Amino acid sequence: MADRQTIFVLNGPNLNLLGMREPDVYGPETLDDIAGRLEDRAADLGFDIDLRQSNHEGHLIDWLHEAAASQAKAVLLNAGAFTHTSIALYDAIRAIDVPVIEVHLSNPHARESFRHRSWIARAAKGTVSGFGALSYELALDAAARL
Ligand code: DQA
Secondary structure, eight states: OOOOEEEEEEEOOGGGGGTTTHHHHOSSOOHHHHHHHHHHHHHHTOOOEEEEOEEEEEEEEHHHHHHHHOOOSEEEEEEEEGGTTOOHHHHHHOOOOOOEEEEHHHHGGSOOGSSSOOOOTTTTEEEESSSHHHHHHHHHHHHHHO
């Protein structure tokens, strides 16, 4: 059987604290819980996932480049607060030909006004936000069907 294609799941700053970080906003699940859910769903869909987290913008940029170099199927990207600030991430998404799906646990448009602008959304294929951990699974389903 041919190797399964990989879907990268990249997570930015403070998402290592999921589960204890503002659970009223982000829910009770940890990133490991989310990884488990995604691994099961990806296996059903016939893909591998490679889930990573970093608090450093440059790591996320390097990993986007790596996703392209390794011909990943897609990238799910929750860039955390870099969503609202990082033109470097916008440029990285524009520079690669792998589709990137923006993911958020919360609905940034229902929150503070500084979260209403997303540089990621301007370069991404689409966005899934507001469904808690389910946002990642919905985005994975979309990625698998691209
Ligand atoms: C977030 C939303 C961002 O505004 C925030 O900075 C995060 C998490 C989300 O998943 O809801 O860190 O990306």
